[in-house]
Amino acid sequence: MPWNLFAFNQLVSSTSDRKMATHPIDIYYFPPSAPSRATLLLIKALGIDHNVKITNISQGDQMKPEFLQMNPLHTIPLINDNGFIIYESNAIMKYLVDQYGKDDSLSPKDPKKAAIVDMRLYFCACHLFPKFRQYYIPTMFQSKPPSSEALRELEEVLTIADGYLKDQPWFAGHQMTVADFAIVSFVATIDAAGGVDLAAYPEILQWYQRARSSMAGFGYDEVIRHGAAIFAEAYKNKLNSI
Structure with missing residues (x-):
């Protein structure tokens, strides 16, 4: 099986019939940010209902008091999962797979x-x-x-x-x-x-x-x-x- 088809089938398997969030997840996001994009793509791959909150770091949105209250490191991306707030893209991605993936293929437990x-x-x-x-x-x-x-x-x-x-x-x-x-x-x-x-x-x-x-x-x-x-x-x- 070609590698791209293999990967597609594996990814579909890991995201279909998954545990679903009963509420949308907010992602604080800026398109030029590579970690932001990686996180949003994974959210889409997992089929998670979400709201994109554009956080324009070139205009200082990450330094606003309401953002600093969530993340004193003032970095993006950040997600708010019904009051559970996580920043650092790698931590977010592993959490999302653990919480909402059908299995652990994208983030193995072995x-x-x-x-x-x-x-x-x-x-x-x-x-x-x-x-x-x-x-x-x-x-x-x-x-x-x-x-x-x-x-x-x-x-x-x-x-x-x-x-x-x-x-x-x-x-x-x-x-x-x-x-x-x-x-x-x-x-x-x-x-x-x-x-x-x-x-x-x-x-x-x-x-x-x-x-x-x-x-x-x-x-x-x-x-x-x-x-x-x-x-x-x-x-x-x-x-x-x-």
């Missing part, structure tokens, strides 16, 4: 499988995201030209990610997990914004195509691609003005 998923999520949060931010954000918000050193460090992280995909179709093994949702949002943004030659990472490119195909039915273009395009347009405009 300790060894769960440890691999956790390693990939920590890799995304502690390595990929910081190196992504180090390369793109100074241009976006400080009008600085891209740093060759920051590019080198981002490329090093991508080389490691490429190695994770040797001999397996997904970042945590042979089935799609929340780790793939987390990472695809960053790869899509890099693809749209440029500056990195993704052709240098053949395993990532194959996985990227696999992920896009498998996630298409859950709003990939609407959420991931659209938000990446917004980020890329802002980044390129700043880059061209330097």
